[in-house]
Amino acid sequence: MTQPANSRPMISLQSVSKRFGNFAAVDSATFDIAPGEFFSLLGPSGCGKTTLLRMIGGFERQSEGDILIDGEPMGIRPPNQRPTNMVFQSYAIFPHLDIAENIAYGLVNRGFDKATISKKVAQALEMVRLGGLGNRRTNQISGGQRQRVALARAIVCEPKVLLLDEPLGALDKKLREEMQIELRQLQKSLGITFIFVTHDQEEALSLSDRIAVMARGQVLQIDTATALYERPNCREVAGFIGNMNFFEGRISSVANGVAAIEIGPGQHVRVAASGSSAPGQVAILAIRPEKIDAAATMPQGNGSISANVIKARALAGSYLGDRSLILAEWREGTAPVSVSLQNRKAQIGAETFAAEAPIWLTWPVEAGVLLNN
């Protein structure tokens, strides 16, 4: 989802940094999040996702920059004076209160009378499918239910922005997938802006309108799932989201919007050029394993303009049911190229290529991505 042209962003980060001593946990983050967007922060552990989220919530004070929520600069406002609520990674369900009291916790502070509070609590319980469990103690419910309580407790406060720090991290796989769907439905029906922290790329890709990929405190790319997967802007993003093969070399020529990269002596691959591509530049061609086709014999005819062809040596193949994964070495000393073939035909990919046998790898020019670093 792209931001509507003339609407004010719900969150606006302006050069937000957080330093612990000399170490920058978040380095000058600048981006906007639109109202109603499901926005994810994705990156490996320790890249600064939690720190960034906690700064938005007011739990951590930024070293530099400012955060605007719905147009208002937050400065150093404490969490209780921000229009945000947080679902903590540990859930932080108060152990001395029962489920209903936990959910009512924030409502008490907003000055509702008792009847309104119990009505809202009952609604919230229904919404997260915990109806009738209001009187349970917190140690009498399962992990998935605790997660729902934490969610209900936050959304019942009707925040403008809901912050979620790896909320599904503690759940088992099946429950996690169920909760992902519920979370997404909940967000759609409430229309609240969600900022969702995760290190699980599949989770981020399937849930989010947009994703910010982070590494070492920096935001590398912010885009939709499709754009991140199809058009990563750097090698790190390309490698972090899914699998990617890289061919390194120098641009030898640029013609008709297509750059030829010399990846070995006399060996060229072609890829759509970017505006700044020029002969002599160091360049990387990135290509997804499933976009490569493999053949045991030299392909006829179309090896000319529209496709790249590389001769390689099959190293190993593994049969994965719906597809086969083949590793091939096109030049000694380089990382093997991985190729993913759908097992559609009678002949199965993994069985077609004997180890050490020659294998021809082909892919259309437009399937690759040109990267600079």
Place this chain on the structure above:
Amino acid sequence: MTLQAAPTTTAASLQTARPEWLDGLWLIVPTLLIVVGMMVAPLAGIVLVSFWSQTGFDIQRDWNLDNYRILFTAEGALYRILILKSLWMSLTATIAVVLLAYPMAYFMAFRIERAKLIWIILLTVPFWTSYLLRIFAWKVILGFNGVINSGLKFIGVIDKPLEFLLYNPASVTITLAHAWAAYAVLPIYVSLEKIDRSYLEAATDLGDSKWKRFWRITFPLSLPGTIAATLLVFIPTVGDYITPTLVGGTSGIMIGNSIVTQFGKANNAPLGAALSCVMMLAITLAVCAFLAVIGRKRLKAADI
């Protein structure tokens, strides 16, 4: 076939196994022996003696309720007043102790980030001198020519020593409060330290100010330690007799002094034993009342 056999063997081995509650019981055996030998037996002795009577230098093993009759009729009014007074003085001291200890424990749990152990060790420093010496120290501080009086005299605030400082219930309460403060800090500290910091963040996130958060989260969750501290100070101080002896004067005596007198100078061990029993009963009732006030729900919630 094999699959069906498996549960049968499990069931059989379960039947021959020792009951689970016996596991680890040997761990408490030494303590149990000491408790039975050093506490239960003497206590039973005291209860027995309280039903006997004293004639001259001899104890008559004639089972009777005379001692209790004395304590619960007009004859024993003084004892009953003394018990109530002791409960009251201990209660005041206990409240003072908890009020002093709580901020200290809070500071240690939430504000000290490094070298917590050093603070805990510092807390035990007063214990490096004997209890007796610490009480004597208060005598020196509060006394007629003590630190406070001579200090005030020196700077010219008073020209005659203040006599109300020492030898009254207040001086006993002050001394008890000081002597027991360290005992209260530790249990409160432990229960504060145990509080997950994310609870506090969640409370703030849900709109609590710091003050509100304290009363809604921190305090309820520290109740187990605070209750423990309260009982830990209240119960032993009711029967204390050293402190009132040293700093209490005639108006500051407590029930402990009276029991000592019965066993000693008055040479009436059975009455002393009965007095002890009544005192224990009074403490038990006081503690039960205290716990009832806190409420069962609160207690149940607190022991998570």
